[in-house]
Amino acid sequence: MTSPIQHCKDCVDLLGEYIEGTLAPERSKELEDHLSTCPPCITFLRTYRATRRLCRSALATEMPTELMSSLTSFLGKHVPGFPCSKSDTTTVVIETAADIGPKKA
């Protein structure tokens, strides 16, 4: 059995699951009851959410296209039948789409 939310500390402990939507509904309700009477916790929630948003904006990264090419080339040398170029991959996708259609007799 979970203990009731009495203080800000109890509230802060639950914020991670709350913002991800994984907190049990009755626990979320208790948390929201606390938030409705506690401006410091509302501020805390705002800044907790902002932390995630700002870090994502600052640190998001994409795989460089050169690295994709070198990985394809590497696997093409080591995996039999692995298509080595973009055009090969396109062909593969088309063939795959055909494969899932009706089989020829």
Add this chain to the structure above:
Amino acid sequence: MADTPQMQQQQVQPPEEPRADGQPGDRELVERAQRGDGAAFAQLVERHQRQLYRLALRMTGSEADAQEVLQEAFLNAYQKLPLFRGEAQFSSWLYRIAANSALMRLRRKRRAPDTLSDQPLELSGPRFSAEGYLEPTSSSDWSQRADDRMMSGELGEAINKAVAELPDDYRTVFLLKDVDGLSNEDIADALNLTVPAVKSRLHRARLALREKLGEFFDAPAK
């Protein structure tokens, strides 16, 4: 000998959910790759390489190392494909292989402990009164000012510095979840942690970063 219920569960799997893009699901591609279809394996690589790259980059902290981890992980996965029985999701199995490869690489460079879970932790967090109420210093609202300064290089530097100061395992969990969008379950599989341990590290990392950002916003602008 009759199959046990557990064996039957392993043999009979529910049908694979159709993908929104109409492409074959991982399970179908894995089965074809297991029968020697290199093109099916190429589709699996195309589908998972970006997430695997982020995992490798976050764990090693180096693009060059991430590249080698990726090559090693996909080759290893191809060689072990006959052993993959489908009990776990293919993506989780792949993350685990890549994470092991990254850990081995870090160990060879003597930069890592045996696991990502045995590091001591001293993280900053909010301050509470003896009764459990937030101290005023922990409740300044800088969230409304954040977007105005988002474009400033200063904020970017502050974020990079704060993240770099987190202990390795906390930083890796935070980046994989909040920046790269992996699920708690995939992170737990990849890093050999329990899901509650992932959630705990994630929350404590966010609290520590929130404190650092609060200090940044409360300091006079340069």
